[in-house]
Amino acid sequence: MSDHKIIPIIANQETLTSDGMGCHSGAEQMLDAARKANKSEVLNQYAKDYPKGPHDQPQSMCPAFGSLRVGLRMRRTATILSGSACCVYGLTFTSHFYGARRSVGYVPFNSESLVTGKLFEDIRDAVHQEANPDKYDAIVIINLCVPTASGVPLQLLPKEINGVRIIGIDVPGFGVPTHAEAKDVLAGAMLKFARAEAQAGPVTAPRTGLSSKPTITLLGEMFPVDPIGIGMMLEPMGLAAGPVVPTREWRELYQALDCAAVAAIHPFYTASIREFEAAGRKVVGSAPIGYEGTASWLEQIGKSCNVSADMIANAQNKFLPAIKSALAAKPIKGRITMSGYEGSELLVARLLIESGADVRYVGTACPKTPWSADDLTWLESRGVHVQYRSSLEQDLAAMKEFQPDLVIGTTPVVQKAKQSAIPGLYFTNLISARPLMGVMGAGSLAQVINAAIGNKERFDTMEAFFTDVGHDHAAGVWDEIPQDRPDFKADTRRRMEKLAKKRKAEEMG
Numbered sequence: 001m002s003d004h005k006i007i008p009i010i011a012n013q014e015t016l017t018s019d020g021m022g023c024h025s026g027a028e029q030m031l032d033a034a035r036k037a038n039k040s041e042v043l044n045q046y047a048k049d050y051p052k053g054p055h056d057q058p059q060s061m062c063p064a065f066g067s068l069r070v071g072l073r074m075r076r077t078a079t080i081l082s083g084s085a086c087c088v089y090g091l092t093f094t095s096h097f098y099g100a101r102r103s104v105g106y107v108p109f110n111s112e113s114l115v116t117g118k119l120f121e122d123i124r125d126a127v128h129q130e131a132n133p134d135k136y137d138a139i140v141i142i143n144l145c146v147p148t149a150s151g152v153p154l155q156l157l158p159k160e161i162n163g164v165r166i167i168g169i170d171v172p173g174f175g176v177p178t179h180a181e182a183k184d185v186l187a188g189a190m191l192k193f194a195r196a197e198a199q200a201g202p203v204t205a206p207r208t209g210l211s212s213k214p215t216i217t218l219l220g221e222m223f224p225v226d227p228i229g230i231g232m233m234l235e236p237m238g239l240a241a242g243p244v245v246p247t248r249e250w251r252e253l254y255q256a257l258d259c260a261a262v263a264a265i266h267p268f269y270t271a272s273i274r275e276f277e278a279a280g281r282k283v284v285g286s287a288p289i290g291y292e293g294t295a296s297w298l299e300q301i302g303k304s305c306n307v308s309a310d311m312i313a314n315a316q317n318k319f320l321p322a323i324k325s326a327l328a329a330k331p332i333k334g335r336i337t338m339s340g341y342e343g344s345e346l347l348v349a350r351l352l353i354e355s356g357a358d359v360r361y362v363g364t365a366c367p368k369t370p371w372s373a374d375d376l377t378w379l380e381s382r383g384v385h386v387q388y389r390s391s392l393e394q395d396l397a398a399m400k401e402f403q404p405d406l407v408i409g410t411t412p413v414v415q416k417a418k419q420s421a422i423p424g425l426y427f428t429n430l431i432s433a434r435p436l437m438g439v440m441g442a443g444s445l446a447q448v449i450n451a452a453i454g455n456k457e458r459f460d461t462m463e464a465f466f467t468d469v470g471h472d473h474a475a476g477v478w479d480e481i482p483q484d485r486p487d488f489k490a491d492t493r494r495r496m497e498k499l500a501k502k503r504k505a506e507e508m509g
């Protein structure tokens with residue numbers, strides 16, 4: 001969108017005041033403001049779709065990144081943010097860090113445009129200006145925390161301008177707990193729109209033409225070869241792999257809805273599943289992962305599509321021996337704790353266990369849903385502690401308790417592991433970026449995991465080498481080691497508490 005008109009940011013004191021609400025201000029306060037501003041319906045739906053607890057604050061990146069990423073990865077789709085400048089800066093930075101090759105649209109505000117309703121007018125102008133059917137199939141406009149709390153009514157935008165669909169969604173950090181679930185917010189909104197279009201009349205055919213076989217829609221972002229491998233495993237059952245949701249272009253949404261069944265590979269797509277179920281599609285949980293996971297998944301998919309027992313057995317016999325050999329050829333030895341926010345944590349743990357690893361703990365930022373129930377039962381029957389909606393503190397406590405040979409986790413968990421001379425691997429960059437399904441997935445993790453576990457000696461050497469450089473307030477090399485002053489910190493904390501109490505009393509008074 002490099003030629004888009006971006007309304008200039010107005011950096012004045014009012015803007016700063018209105019920007020003062022955010023991740024670090026009270027979620028309850030934001031939630032309350034949003035409810036008073038007619039956002040109750042959408043927030044109640046989010047509370048139902050994405051149940052919270054034990055923690056309810058984002059402990060990772062801003063959740064809206066999930067929706068933004070889904071929009072930016074779609075062809076002929078413009079994505080526009082409405083939110084505080086600091087949030088938009090962080091989100092665009094992260095998008096480009098992860099290789100988005102599109103511009104992010106932005107409609108800024110100040111406290112005046114926010115409270116007078118002018119922001120909504122600005123958004124409407126921006127959407128009208130962008131709605132060029134030669135360039136776009138859809139425009140996605142995302143309300144971040146402050147516009148959601150202020151009730152900016154995206155639902156009042158026209159549904160279509162010049163044939164370009166307008167999708168307005170609220171994705172506040174105080175309503176959508178993780179960036180994984182924010183992907184579902186946009187994917188679900190798009191499926192809803194596409195379903196209504198398909199019900200109303202003929203829609204565009206898939207780019208590659210209609211499949212001659214019944215298809216299985218795959219729900220959840222995967223390593224690119226995984227859908228190909230899944231397609232090969234479906235073939236002996238007379239089925240084919242359909243599109244992956246979130247899709248890469250609008251017309252794939254119709255194809256995704258027009259399936260024989262949906263494979264909820266990632267289990268947190270609650271709003272999307274609602275749309276598939278409304279379209280009369282069956283949904284199958286778990287994934288073709290490892291030997292047992294693939295055997296059971298093929299059976300469930302086959303049954304959901306009325307495939308004969310012989311054909312299901314045929315598919316199993318064709319692939320299961322190869323999976324068994326691949327797992328045996330690349331064993332993993334060692335104790336592992338793992339955690340992540342991608343939604344595939346339970347699947348990865350199954351694969352590691354079938355490879356021989358001693359997995360003790362799996363933490364996932366995602367909630368418990370019916371679509372990971374089989375994986376949960378499988379893991380618990382092997383003595384693994386599974387923690388849904390895990391907090392950083394729980395992930396760190398597991399590391400302390402189980403003293404693993406390897407920690408797989410999010411950035412702060414891996415950082416802590418390395419500080420403690422325990423080898424660590426980032427889940428998102430190093431585990432999610434590999435094939436996991438079927439034959440290609442079996443054994444694909446062994447090399448990276450075994451190499452990391454083999455680094456223990458280097459960590460011990462490093463720890464011994466750096467022992468004398470201090471830690472926390474005294475980290476580094478000093479002529480004179482800094483003195484910790486807990487009394488100063490306690491004093492500051494007391495003052496902050498006093499100030500907070502005073503502000504609260506003023507608000508109530």
Ligand code: SF4
Nearest residue numbers: 022023062087145173
């Ligand atoms: S939009 Fe994201 S970064 Fe901004 S306040 Fe909300 S959660 Fe924080």
